[in-house]
Amino acid sequence: MSASITLARTPTVQYLLRIGDTCLIHAQRLSEWCGHAPILEEDIALANMALDLIGQARAVLTRAGQVEGHGYDEDQLASLRHERDFLNVTLVELPRGDFAFTVMRSAIMAAFFVRLWERLVDSVDPEMAGIAAKAVKESHYHWRHAGDWVIRLARGTDESKRRTVAALEAIWPYTGEIFDADAVDEAANALGIGPRWSELHPDWLTDLTELLAEAHLSLPAARAFRSTGKSGAHSEHLGYLLADMQYLQRAFPGGTW
Amino acid sequence: MSGIAGVSVGRCEQAWTALDGVLDPEVPVLSVRELGIVRDVVERGVGLEVVLTPTYSGCPATDVIEQGVREALESAGLGPVTIITRRAPAWTTDWISAAGREKLRAYGIAPPGPVRPDQLAPVRFHRPVSASTMVPCPRCASTRTERLSAFGSTACKALYRCLSCREPFEHVKPI
Numbered sequence: 001m002s003a004s005i006t007l008a009r010t011p012t013v014q015y016l017l018r019i020g021d022t023c024l025i026h027a028q029r030l031s032e033w034c035g036h037a038p039i040l041e042e043d044i045a046l047a048n049m050a051l052d053l054i055g056q057a058r059a060v061l062t063r064a065g066q067v068e069g070h071g072y073d074e075d076q077l078a079s080l081r082h083e084r085d086f087l088n089v090t091l092v093e094l095p096r097g098d099f100a101f102t103v104m105r106s107a108i109m110a111a112f113f114v115r116l117w118e119r120l121v122d123s124v125d126p127e128m129a130g131i132a133a134k135a136v137k138e139s140h141y142h143w144r145h146a147g148d149w150v151i152r153l154a155r156g157t158d159e160s161k162r163r164t165v166a167a168l169e170a171i172w173p174y175t176g177e178i179f180d181a182d183a184v185d186e187a188a189n190a191l192g193i194g195p196r197w198s199e200l201h202p203d204w205l206t207d208l209t210e211l212l213a214e215a216h217l218s219l220p221a222a223r224a225f226r227s228t229g230k231s232g233a234h235s236e237h238l239g240y241l242l243a244d245m246q247y248l249q250r251a252f253p254g255g256t257w
Numbered sequence: 258m259s260g261i262a263g264v265s266v267g268r269c270e271q272a273w274t275a276l277d278g279v280l281d282p283e284v285p286v287l288s289v290r291e292l293g294i295v296r297d298v299v300e301r302g303v304g305l306e307v308v309l310t311p312t313y314s315g316c317p318a319t320d321v322i323e324q325g326v327r328e329a330l331e332s333a334g335l336g337p338v339t340i341i342t343r344r345a346p347a348w349t350t351d352w353i354s355a356a357g358r359e360k361l362r363a364y365g366i367a368p369p370g371p372v373r374p375d376q377l378a379p380v381r382f383h384r385p386v387s388a389s390t391m392v393p394c395p396r397c398a399s400t401r402t403e404r405l406s407a408f409g410s411t412a413c414k415a416l417y418r419c420l421s422c423r424e425p426f427e428h429v430k431p432i
Contacts, residue, residue, distance in 0.1 A: 041406035041416070048408040055315025059344070130344030134314055137347065137432045145407045 003253065005072055005080045011187030013068045014087055015194060016128075017077075018184070018230050019116070020060035021088035024078060025238070026109055027053035028245050029096050038099050045145060049106065052138040059131045066127075079249035083232075083239050090227035091174035093238040100153050100163035105171055106146035111207045112178060113139040115200040124192035147211050154215035165217065172220040177227045179204070184230075268335060272298045272305055275333040279325045282318045283411045286364045289322055293352025296343055304337035305330060310348045313412040350413075350431045361429060362395045367417065369431035392428050394419035404428075 007013055030050035037043035058074045065072040092109065096102055117139055120132035153160040181198040189196045212219055227235065248255060276298075279289045289295050289309075297308040307326055311319050323340050330338045350369035353361075358368035370392070391400045399421035406416040414427045 041408070044406060044410075045408040048412055051315035051317070051412055052313060053315070055313060059314060126345070130347070131314070133345045133347040134311070138314060141407070141430075141432070 003080070003250075004082055005070075005076055006085055007064075007068045007072070007077075007081070008070070010068070011184045012191060012193055013064055014184045015188035016060055016064035016067060017085075017087040018089070019194075020057050020064055020077070021086045022092055022109075023053045023060060024057035025086065025088040025241065026092035026105075027051075027057060028241060029092060029094075030102070030106070032096050033102065042099070046102070049142050049145070052135075052142070056131065056135045056138070060128075063125070063127050063131070075249070079246045083234055083242055085232060086229075086234070086238060086242070087232055088229050088238075089174070089178050090229035090235050091171065091178070093229065093235060093241055094171075094174065095237055097167065097170070098163055100160065101167040101170065103146045103149040103153065104164065104167040106142060107150050107211060108171060108175060108208065110139050110143035110146055111204050111211075112200065114143055114207075115203050116195070116197070119195040119200070123194055128193065143207075150211060150217075151215045154217050164215070168212075168217060169220060173223045173225045174227050176223060176225070177230060180226065180230075182231070268300060268305070269298045271333060272307070272330055272335050275329045275335065276307075276326065279322070279329045282321045282325070283413075284361065284364070284366065286360045287353075287357050289326065291354045291357030291360065293354065293357075294322070294348060295326070301339060304339065305335055306339045306341055308341045308343050310343050310346075312348050316412050318411075350429060353429070365395050365426055366414070367392045367395045367426055367428040369429045372431045392417055394422060394424065395426050396424050397422040402426075 007017070027050040030046050030053065033046040034043065034050075037046055057078070061074040061077045065074065065077055091105065094105075097105075114136060117132040117136035120128050121136065123129045123132065150164065154164040155161070179198050179201040181196050185196040185198065188194050209219055229235070229238070273290065273295075276290050276295055277288050281287045281289060281292055284292075292312070294310050294312060295307065296310050297306075299306045299308070307330070309323065309326070326340065327336075327338045330336055349372055351372050353369065361368040370390070373390075392402050392404075393400050394402050394417075397419060399419055401420040402417050403420060404415060405418050405425065408414075409416045409427050413429055413432075415430050416425065417428050418425045
């Protein structure tokens, strides 16, 4: 097996990698909590949400590999690509932070994924439509669970509120990137693969506004700052994450068990 | 099915019977048929094609189930077996058979109620618990139960406790 792979960057492949990589990297961050969460129930919950996301990533990356056409499978895509070839949104690669940061990020991402899967159910690609039909139910459950925690922490003690407000402030600037329109979105939309992510913004914002109101938190102002993970230019954190995640396949190429 | 196809119908029927013996590795009282994940069995040449619909995207039992289905059919002389994964329509707990639900309850796992149409509506937080979302205790049938954890030992379950008999129990989440 060769050391690293680079995929042909057609718009459809990039569109699918954005989805699959965002699921995968988010799952990797959530799974870091396994054995470390503040209470046992949440340890189980975070690992379960990571498991759902890994399942979604496996299916979407498998599809991306098929569409790309060089015969790469899900494992090769996850383990043998370099940092610049991952197209996840930057938000999901940020370090896991404290529990408040983790549940706030999960709520924000789950709200986005609910809206994305809802639309992908109508994809002209039957494989993506099938993946979405399953995943939308899972993302709903994540949204409900993470949202409940945002409310509980924000309306809890002074300390939990302080941490929740700090998490929202830290995360919010990274949400802009998710909904920025570009040529990849346009092409995927024109081909009927999936929606422009910019179209998902109004519903996502309505969901978030409702959640934050319930949590007695105010919606942060929009920022000019833009992260660029969707086009492969990542924060300094992704390289370290991949070094950890890809270690076994890099050290023992093609190893199986 | 016409009489001419009688032989083929026989092979598929044999396959369905053999699948009664393939149990879910994580809930080993429930067959894959009762779980509702075997969607179709079709004759393909000398062998069979079996259509499976996974329960959850990340369910780690999926590979074990495929292997179990393959082994059961091949040892019944019905191979070679091709497994097709069909994701849409997505699996729902509504596909668990009535017999399967009763087996779950007898095993100590509260079976899922019907999936409510409003389940995928926009989430309203802090909703009051309605009677239709109450989960009766699989041991004493009391409806005085509470959820301890939204997630459980497997992707498909949540953890509950009965306030009458005080026993903890698992519940297959309706999806």
